[in-house]
Every structure is written in C-alpha cells, then in structure tokens.
Amino acid sequence: MVVDAYLAFLEKLRHRRGLDLGGYKRPQMERRINSLMRMVGAKDYDDYLLILEKDQEQWHKFLDTITINVSEFYRNPPQWEVLIKTIIPMLIENVGVRFRAWSAGCSTGEEPYTLAMVLDHNFPQLNYSILATDIDEDALAKARVGEYSERSLAGLPQIYIKKYFEVENGIYRLKDSIKKKVQFKKHNLLRDPFESGFDLILCRNVVIYFTEESKNELYRKFHQSLKPGGVLFIGSTEQIFEAQEIGFELVTSFFYQKRMDRNSKSFLPGSKPFLSR
Ligand SMILES: C[S@@+](CC[C@H](N)C(=O)[O-])C[C@H]1O[C@@H](n2cnc3c(N)ncnc32)[C@H](O)[C@@H]1O
Structure with a gap:
C-alpha cells in the first residue's frame, strides 16, 4: 500500500x-x-x-x-458602516438583557476592538459583551496587550482614534474601557464546541483556506450559535452558497440573518429585510 x-x-x-x-x-x-x-x-x-x-x-x-494573522482596524469600512446604520439598529430590537457578539478568528484583536469602539460610540446605552477567539495563542497574547502601530489604524476614522487610544512614541495603546469589553479565548473553529446565544457573529477572512466541506459545517454551527434573528457578518470575498438550506437569509452583502422561524421565513418585527445588494 x-x-x-x-x-x-x-x-x-x-x-x-x-x-x-x-x-x-x-x-x-x-x-x-x-x-x-x-x-x-x-x-x-x-x-x-x-x-x-x-x-x-x-x-x-x-x-x-x-x-496568517493579517488584520486591521475597521477593515472594509463600507461594511462597518452598514453594520452601524442598518444591522445593529435592527438587532437591538431583538436584544435581551445584553447584546452578545463573537469575533471568530479575531487574530491580534483589531476586529473585536473595532466592534467594541463602534458599539460604545454609536450605541452608548447598549449593554454588550464581546467574545473574541482564535486558534493562535501568540495572536491572542498580542490582542490582550492592545498596543498597535499607526499602520493597523490607517482605516479607522479619527474620531475613534482620538476617543479610544493613547499615543506614546508611535505606539497606539487602547484604553482600558474598551479592552475590558472583549474577552479573548483560544478556540479552534474546526474542532472545539461552540457557545450559543449570540446576536452577532463576525467571521471574516478566516475560512479562506478551509475546504468547502468544513466551511459548510462551520456556517451550520454558526447558525446554531446565533439567536433567532441574529446576524453572521462574513468577509468581503466570501459568500455562503447554502445559506437558504442552512436557515439564513441574506440581509445585504456579507450579512446573513438567522431566520426567526425556519418555516415562516419571517424576519424581526420592524426590520428591513432584503436590502438590495
Ligand atoms: C487573516 S486573519 C483575520 C482576522 C480578522 N477576522 C480580520 O478580518 O481582520 C485569520 C485568522 O484566522 C485564524 N484561524 C485560522 N484557522 C482557524 C481555526 N481553525 N480556528 C480559529 N481561528 C483560526 C488565524 O489564526 C488568523 O488569526
């Protein structure tokens, strides 16, 4: 053999x-x-x-x-703007006691910290927590420190930089008020059990080297981890081919919403489903 x-x-x-x-x-x-x-x-x-x-x-x-840990703050700005203007206001109508988000494949922390700043600045009344996971412990260690170079902040609007960073010798240090909103944990998306009850899951630029089979399996698991009406936010080169079968509706490019009820296909009351692509 x-x-x-x-x-x-x-x-x-x-x-x-x-x-x-x-x-x-x-x-x-x-x-x-x-x-x-x-x-x-x-x-x-x-x-x-x-x-x-x-x-x-x-x-x-x-x-x-x-x-490959490449990441940056506010990566693909138009998508963050959709998140702020459309997705989060829609999700807030459905939030229980606390808005729970998960940044899956968070690398060195730019993505979950961007989310924390965006929530803090635009939705000050919201009670939220963010779980941020990655398979790579070195990346997580850097994320926990919360210090960045100017380069990784290039796409982040000035208002967030001024409000949430302290600068010293070219190092941008995130303030504790934002750092404490994010809990970092080691987690392998292809092997470890998933938590559930999330309003929003971000999994962007992670699955690029996953096989089609493991991607499908992953999206099914994300679907189970979301609350009904919760949203999965994926990367700008990604698409979920089996979205309908899994139980997702495309809200607008890169944002998939878990159907409230698999049979009725209904959306959140008051939400605006099917924004044009
Ligand atoms: C290119 S970074 C993306 C970071 C961030 N999501 C973004 O879009 O800027 C991809 C991350 O996925 C992580 N990753 C790869 N395979 C993984 C797995 N099986 N489980 C969890 N994380 C994984 C890598 O360690 C890396 O930090």
Whole structure:
C-alpha cells in the first residue's frame, strides 16, 4: 500500500500536537509547509516533525505560516458602516438583557476592538459583551496587550482614534474601557464546541483556506450559535452558497440573518429585510 506522506504527517500532527489540519485546503497547506521544510533543511515530513517538536521557534513559525494573522482596524469600512446604520439598529430590537457578539478568528484583536469602539460610540446605552477567539495563542497574547502601530489604524476614522487610544512614541495603546469589553479565548473553529446565544457573529477572512466541506459545517454551527434573528457578518470575498438550506437569509452583502422561524421565513418585527445588494 502506498502511504500518502502528507496525510501521514497530518495524522501525526493531530495525534502528537493536537493540531488538526484536515479541514484546510491541501494545495495551499502543502505548498507552505514544503517551503518551511526547505528553509530548515528537513529531509522529509518525519524529519520536519522532529524539528517542530524540539524547536519552539520553528513551531511558532509553522503556526504563523498556516494561520496568517493579517488584520486591521475597521477593515472594509463600507461594511462597518452598514453594520452601524442598518444591522445593529435592527438587532437591538431583538436584544435581551445584553447584546452578545463573537469575533471568530479575531487574530491580534483589531476586529473585536473595532466592534467594541463602534458599539460604545454609536450605541452608548447598549449593554454588550464581546467574545473574541482564535486558534493562535501568540495572536491572542498580542490582542490582550492592545498596543498597535499607526499602520493597523490607517482605516479607522479619527474620531475613534482620538476617543479610544493613547499615543506614546508611535505606539497606539487602547484604553482600558474598551479592552475590558472583549474577552479573548483560544478556540479552534474546526474542532472545539461552540457557545450559543449570540446576536452577532463576525467571521471574516478566516475560512479562506478551509475546504468547502468544513466551511459548510462551520456556517451550520454558526447558525446554531446565533439567536433567532441574529446576524453572521462574513468577509468581503466570501459568500455562503447554502445559506437558504442552512436557515439564513441574506440581509445585504456579507450579512446573513438567522431566520426567526425556519418555516415562516419571517424576519424581526420592524426590520428591513432584503436590502438590495
Ligand atoms: C487573516 S486573519 C483575520 C482576522 C480578522 N477576522 C480580520 O478580518 O481582520 C485569520 C485568522 O484566522 C485564524 N484561524 C485560522 N484557522 C482557524 C481555526 N481553525 N480556528 C480559529 N481561528 C483560526 C488565524 O489564526 C488568523 O488569526
């Protein structure tokens, strides 16, 4: 029997390091891993695995390469504007005691902190909490510190920068009033159990290397995690092909709402469904 070296490597990774790359697209992963292997002079996958086990720096480099943490504040501004002007006012009508949001694949914190600033500034009466998760502990550690360079803030309107950051030697430090609104946690979207009861879930620019099968599974799980009428906000190059079957309605590009009732297809009372794309 011919052994598929890549699959055998994945199996050992899963077994020995608890990391399951089975849900990621093979060509992209293979290319990146092979390039890392060349850089450290690994002869084959087993050799590379030994290096990863001995050398923490290489392990972190490996994780960095497969996850790609690029993020920025207020990424894709027009979508944040739709969120502020349309989606959140619509969701607020349905909020219970507290508005709960989840930034899934939050990287170094720019996305959940943007949401916290947006909520704080535009909806000051709202009682809200934000869960922010990522598979990458290094990214989460940076997120918790809450210090950023000017570059990552380039798209953020000045009003938020002035109100929520302190600047010192070119470092932009987020104020505690915003930091304390976000709870960061390690979480693997392809493996760990999901919390539920969310009004809003953001999962943007995360699934790019996921297989179609794992994307579908993920969107189904997000659907279960949302409250009826809750909204899933996805990235600007993404689309949910099975939205209807899962039980989502497209509100406007990149925003999918969980149907109040799967059979009646009704929306939130007073909301404006089906904004034109
Ligand atoms: C490009 S960043 C996106 C950050 C942010 N959502 C944004 O749009 O700016 C992708 C993030 O997804 C995370 N990620 C990749 N696979 C994941 C998984 N299986 N579970 C949780 N997070 C994952 C990566 O660690 C990375 O931080």
